[in-house]
Amino acid sequence: MHIVLGVAAFAALLVLAGVVYERLGQYRAARDFPPPGKMVDIGGRRIQLDCRGAGSPTVVFEAGLSVEGSLSWSAVQPKIAAHTRACAYSRAGLMWSDSSSALHSAKQVAQDLHAALANAGEHGPFVLVGQSIGALYAMSFTKYFGPEVAGLVFVDPSHPQQVERVAGFMTESRSMLSRIGVALGWSGILRAAAPVLLPQARHQSARDAHAVWAYAPKSLATQLAESDSTDRTLAETRDFRKLGNRPLVVLTAMAPYTEAELRGMKITPEQGRQVQAIWKQLHEEEATWSSRSTHRVLPNSGHNIQLEDPDAVVEAVLSVVRAGGPTEAR
Secondary structure: OHHHHHHHHHHHHHHHHHHHHHHHHHHHHHHHOOOOOEEEEOOOOEEEEEEEOOOOOEEEEEOOOOOOHHHHHOOOHHHHHOOOOEEEEOOOOOOOOOOOOOOOOHHHHHHHHHHHHHHOOOOOOEEEEEEOHHHHHHHHHHHHHHHHEEEEEEEOOOOOOHHHHOOOOOOOOOOHHHHHHHHOHHHOHHHHHHHHHOOOOOOOOHHHHHHHHHOHHHHHHHHHHHHHOHHHHHHHOOOOOOOOOOEEEEEEEOOOOOHHHHHHHOOOHHHHHHHHHHHHHHHHHHHOOOOEEEEEEEOOOOOOHHHHOHHHHHHHHHHHHHHOOOOOOO
């Protein structure tokens, strides 16, 4: 009996220590890593928005399915800001931005971004730059706020039909372990494991990496929710492909998958090559969504082109900025 009580008391102490560790971590995150830019109220909650530089059109960056929020664009944004206004932000629940109680959807993302820009005094025309699923969020923004969109850049973008097109080679899976970790975020487990779960990227600064780790428990929960909403996002954006003659650049990453990536996708190297061929074809289709488009294949870059080959993204963005927007109303 005494042994059972002792074990229970020890477990309770561990739980308490974890809770205190997590609360202290939240305090230190806010103290040591304040939000870049400003926190913009969009009606009872705030979105972190970081705008730099001056000029028009204003470039707006939309991150992919990641935990870095606005920091996803740290290697690109300063170079664009040297030429025109450039804004990066964190979606609801990522990094500094407040979480939303609304069901996650591409429309909600578009509305949040539009409200943040408007309430911060940022005005179009906008050039939208979206990486991975961020490209579909950019399409959603264009659907609902099209007159404000001058052009777009898709950085290794998702495609509304990507799941069914690669279903013969791979199936999407979401780790139960990640769900358990998110559910236990209050215990400090995710904070302690963040440097292992989210290792510093080769092109990421030490400060950015530490900021991501500091907000990891919150951001990982949001990332999981966004991942669970992927099918809905793909379905939402399936029927809107009308970019008219807005300038569009599509960048495709074609570096061969690494062994780790192949293991994660549970496919062979040959299947990996076939999946990449389909990926390239999907991007060729996306390039047809505008009558003024360019499709560029990057044979040495992986999926995170904005980190692995930021100059390619900068070149693409500036080419759209210089193109001057649609030549007639659409």
